Amino acid sequence: MAPPCWCQCDAAGRSSNPPHEAGGTAYFSGVSQLGTDALVLHAFDYRETSRIVRLVTRDAGVLSVVARGARRPKNRFGAGLDLFASGQAQVVMHGTRDLHTLHAFDAAHSRPELGTSLDRFAAASALAELCIRFGQESETGLLYERAVEALDAIVASDPLDVHATGLGAAWRVVAELGFAPTLDSCASCHASLPADADVTFHHRAGGALCATCARQARGGRRLPAEARGTLVSWIGRRPAAVDSTAARSHLRLLREFLEEHLGDGRPLRAFVAWEARQLGRRAK
Numbered sequence: 171m172a173p174p175c176w177c178q179c180d181a182a183g184r185s186s187n188p189p190h191e192a193g194g195t196a197y198f199s200g201v202s203q204l205g206t207d208a209l210v211l212h213a214f215d216y217r218e219t220s221r222i223v224r225l226v227t228r229d230a231g232v233l234s235v236v237a238r239g240a241r242r243p244k245n246r247f248g249a250g251l252d253l254f255a256s257g258q259a260q261v262v263m264h265g266t267r268d269l270h271t272l273h274a275f276d277a278a279h280s281r282p283e284l285g286t287s288l289d290r291f292a293a294a295s296a297l298a299e300l301c302i303r304f305g306q307e308s309e310t311g312l313l314y315e316r317a318v319e320a321l322d323a324i325v326a327s328d329p330l331d332v333h334a335t336g337l338g339a340a341w342r343v344v345a346e347l348g349f350a351p352t353l354d355s356c357a358s359c360h361a362s363l364p365a366d367a368d369v370t371f372h373h374r375a376g377g378a379l380c381a382t383c384a385r386q387a388r389g390g391r392r393l394p395a396e397a398r399g400t401l402v403s404w405i406g407r408r409p410a411a412v413d414s415t416a417a418r419s420h421l422r423l424l425r426e427f428l429e430e431h432l433g434d435g436r437p438l439r440a441f442v443a444w445e446a447r448q449l450g451r452r453a454k
């Protein structure tokens with residue numbers, strides 16, 4: 171007797187999915203199964219009994235999946251789909267459709283600490299938003315690892331360093347996505363920039379500009395040498411502390427840089443909330 175089918179068809183092969191052969195990897199052209207490490211970035215209710223979940227996966231970048239029945243009291247996902255949990259996902263991939271089906275999720279690591287501290291939650295939510303908005307552009311397959319690394323760093327961070335930890339992690343995700351800013355040389359003419367020089371950071375140019383190029387470019391923000399050194403440290407995976415005023419300036423710089431690269435006019439809500447939280451702290 172053939173083993174039960176991996177998808178949700180009944181014994182007669184009736185299913186909302188197209189017909190397929192049990193046990194194989196590919197059911198038919200355009201539908202396949204994927205087992206992969208995954209991290210829950212976002213989840214929301216869908217219809218009466220289901221949830222839609224955004225996952226960053228090791229093998230397929232960022233995916234939107236529907237977890238059917240996940241809102242029922244007794245469901246096969248249990249607490250596994252909690253925000254920021256990571257584990258092994260089984261996904262039915264529906265070809266080129268944007269929404270796939272989550273068949274199972276075995277959480278190996280939940281991160282409840284991110285839900286009990288507003289600072290940690292703000293930083294983690296922004297990291298998740300960064301992955302969701304840019305995840306399709308991930309070509310290295312390492313976005314999942316950077317995202318897990320980022321959330322674990324925020325969990326482990328000293329409460330006073332959460333913003334610096336989150337900012338550093340976010341810039342490393344940006345680097346992983348392939349658009350880290352140019353900081354050691356001019357982003358336009360490539361002249362080297364002394365480490366102790368204040369420069370102009372120009373979002374559209376992609377980083378720091380020398381004085382000559384800065385005069386010819388519109389816009390940009392003055393970036394003191396110390397702040398540039400902090401960015402270099404963060405992207406180079408070295409910790410660098412910042413006070414609350416500097417943290418807010420760094421948050422604004424990062425958000426503006428991301429918005430320039432997105433170019434779709436849609437706000438980065440979690441980044442705005444993170445920035446507002448930091449602003450409120452400074453005003454106290």
Ligand SMILES: [Zn+2]
Nearest residue numbers: 356359380383
């Ligand atoms: Zn230049």
